Ligand SMILES: Nc1ncnc2c1ncn2[C@@H]1O[C@H](COP(=O)(O)OP(=O)(O)O)[C@@H](O)[C@H]1O
């Protein structure tokens with residue numbers, strides 16, 4: 329069984345079909361690239377898969393459960409992590425606190441936290457260890473006590489991914505993680521995505537315009553145009569598909 333199955337998914341915004349009849353399967357531990365011109369519906373598809381929008385039609389099954397009508401926090405708790413096209417961090421909190429907050433959001437035991445019961449201090453210790461591990465893995469330990477907004481842009485992007493991984497997802501959706509990065513930051517990000525995949529053994533879906541990154545990192549690539557899947561195949565197949573070249577790649581890949 330696939331980790332994620334999307335069947336004839338459609339999202340209309342008034343008269344506009346942002347996602348149109350998309351069917352897609354994502355396997356466990358797969359790295360899938362999602363590409364297409366601006367406005368093709370990539371972010372909307374992420375928003376449907378993470379419960380931000382309810383689909384107009386179609387259904388979504390994640391890890392054997394129908395999540396078509398589930399709320400974002402329910403979907404997150406099932407093991408779906410994501411980052412956003414525009415960075416969303418708690419700017420005034422430190423780097424470490426940003427990760428800690430993400431851990432708190434997962435399976436929060438509110439009663440014990442309010443009353444500071446022994447369970448709380450135990451959980452708190454485990455959380456601190458997890459934060460330390462993530463800071464180490466993402467090479468952010470040196471910045472742990474700095475406010476998130478004092479970090480360079482590339483590091484903020486990295487912290488966002490660390491946050492998304494804090495809840496131990498089975499699948500991670502990355503929406504244009506290299507946007508605004510310089511070539512050396514992009515190369516570092518490429519290595520980081522592969523390292524995450526290796527270490528955490530999760531599925532990753534990557535929306536990205538940097539074709540080198542997509543083609544080097546992804547095992548399979550899905551191309552959207554006007555909300556529709558126009559091609560789904562290996563990077564080689566996608567790069568050599570005349571329709572994809574005409575629609576998007578412009579022959580320069
Ligand atoms: N909340 C919304 N309300 C109305 N239209 C939207 C909304 N979100 C996205 N759209 C429209 O849906 C289309 C797809 O957008 P989007 O999914 O952001 O594309 P992409 O991420 O591929 O650039 C665009 O035409 C966009 O303007």
Ligand SMILES: [Mg+2]
Nearest residue numbers: 370371372413
């Ligand atoms: Mg987008």
